[in-house]
Amino acid sequence: MGDAAVLERAAPRRRDADATRAAILEAAKAQFARSGYDHTGLRDIAAAAGCDVALIKRYFGGKEGLFTEALKASFHPDRLKAWDRATFPRDVAAMMAGSPHAAEAQTQSFQFLLRAATSPTTAPLLNVAVQERFLAPIGEWLGGDEAAARARVLAAVFIGFLVERLIREAPLTGREREVFVERAAATFETVLK
């Protein structure tokens, strides 16, 4: 088994600070998104990145530093611009109807944000991030004078569906799923209107 483990790692990664740093960051993004700030151990991240815990301190200063950087790296508001305002309601509604585990990559950054919402350590960081990287872009996307307030509403609804999906246990199926998507789409429609 030890041999297998060694074999799996074709190239044990020649000493490369940048690559290691990137690996840590990637692992951190995934772990933080999956388990939240509190339930993510630095040892887990290090193991996933294939390196030692001490390197996290060296490269990121500590857990909070790593989190902050992962937060920045995890959020790509550019993706917002790719959304088509016409199909947005139904697309998002369908996404929200999916299982919490499926399409995790799509929503990793949001899960990330969400899981950060309840830790006192991360709440302040989150607030800034949401403002800069969520509300502002959404407001811009919406346009108009009342963009700020309307962005808040959109953000609220968006987050709400994320949470609902997060705590949902049994997947939505059949008629229930249809109705859910339909109503959710109608809701987003109203928000955008």
Add this chain to the structure above:
Amino acid sequence: MGDAAVLERAAPRRRDADATRAAILEAAKAQFARSGYDHTGLRDIAAAAGCDVALIKRYFGGKEGLFTEALKASFHPDRLKAWDRATFPRDVAAMMAGSPHAAEAQTQSFQFLLRAATSPTTAPLLNVAVQERFLAPIGEWLGGDEAAARARVLAAVFIGFLVERLIREAPLTGREREVFVERAAATFETVLK
């Protein structure tokens, strides 16, 4: 100061298992709502309840048991029935526009819910509670065949606004507040329709 502390507690509570249990539960509800599951220490709860940590184990089995019970005790779906379906959208919208700290008592149970949503330990417990004590009553309130799916949507939107308010930093004022309330009300209107 020691004297003062003693004096504050007029009756150090004669030995009464029920009263102690209730005190613990009350303290737990407040603490869990304020700080979430992870950041609430049993010692804090015990201190607030004026007893020893070990009693928590005796009466509730452990932290998780205490949480489960606090979750049940914290939820009062009866309040739903008091809501008037006609004025619901605007009432709720106005409530959501309020400051996160004001009217904390009103929303303690929801804070509680919210803080539990993002912890892996409590998410399953929460799921059951939400299903039984939130979705079911809402579904009943909404009525109709598609009540279940529509209840999910309402719950999602509701929770979303709660979160938004929770992480909001500056209070909403003036025109922004007006627009927010208006848009939020319209959203709830759509959900109920």
Add this chain to the structure above:
DNA sequence: ACGGCATGTCAATCACTGTTGACTTAAGCT
């Protein structure tokens, strides 16, 4: 009054986690 049991207290244990400094090893340059 007194003995037994419920109630409450105390301190130790155990597991976990972030942090840290000393140590080892590989890479790259002269």
Add this chain to the structure above:
DNA sequence: AGCTTAAGTCAACAGTGATTGACATGCCGT
């Protein structure tokens, strides 16, 4: 090749928090 330095490893530390069992004490029935 040999040396220097960055890159990576290791083990220990310190703080925390839940859990636990042994112990003390007040209450109630006899």
